[in-house]
Amino acid sequence: MAFSDWQAFIHMGGYGLYVWSAFALSFLILALLTCYTLWTQRRLKRLATQLQQRQQRLAKRRQQEVNTP
Amino acid sequence: MWRWLHPYAKAEASYRLLSRLLPWFACSAVVTLLISLVWGLAFAPADYQQGDSYRIIYIHVPAAIWSMGAYFGMAIMALIALVWQIRTASWAIAAIAPVGAAMTAIALLTGAIWGKPMWGTWWEWDARLTSELILFFLYVGVLALYFAFDDQKAGAKAAAILAIVGVINLPIIHFSVEWWNTLHQGATITKFGRPSIANDMLWPLLLSILAFALVTATLIIMRLRNEMLFNEIHRPWAQAELGVNPPVAVSQQETR
Incomplete structure (x- = not known):
């Protein structure tokens, strides 16, 4: 352990603000990219459902057109 | 010899492979990242000149x-997409570029935060910093070109050409500290001979390099899977993966 206690660890020998802001920013960027990727996955699921519903509607309409003389 | 590779030209096969690999990459990325950062932040000794500020190195x-590694990977994919017309490779361009851009942004921002206390300035237009900034713009340019065309194939082709041309920037970034007089320090590990860093600092650094490789790979795998599903969304296998039962042609049979 390079630090005597928690306070020294947070303080980082006077460079605490720099060190912790660098780590926080990096994690923020990685977290944002991860969330965006997961959100894209959810959006794809919605898109697939919409496509299927549209296809079903079209099939139904075609069927009605065939059945009506 | 390379026959086993052929089935993976089909998106469905490579999607299955990526899905199997993803949990392993994701778990090992989180574990190595936590270990290396705690090691670097709390257990590695302070630098005799820079004190604790040097911990940003991790x-x-x-x-x-990996901002450069991801770019090299993206350029290889671009070459494969251009020469052999493998669609999965052109989707990989769109999957890798945002991850590489994120890595570049992290490198630039943490560099600025490190530069302020050590050099006395957030930014300097010197060779290393400027060439890394150009790398960021290359990623943004590749992404913009990829999505700039209504015809996705034309966009992928334009993005692939830019990605390949941009490779020239990689050796410029790496050797910038030798070719020009820069504020940035020279190479420490990636040089001939012994690394000029104490072992107590070197091991956590090597582990964090491995951790960031795994993080980059995990994000690329996640994004490439999405790209595959998006581009194949009209195919039954992709619809099944997205939790939608592919419509069986029952209605058509009924109409006959």
């Missing part, structure tokens, strides 16, 4: 290395 250096 994100700055790995992010910078």
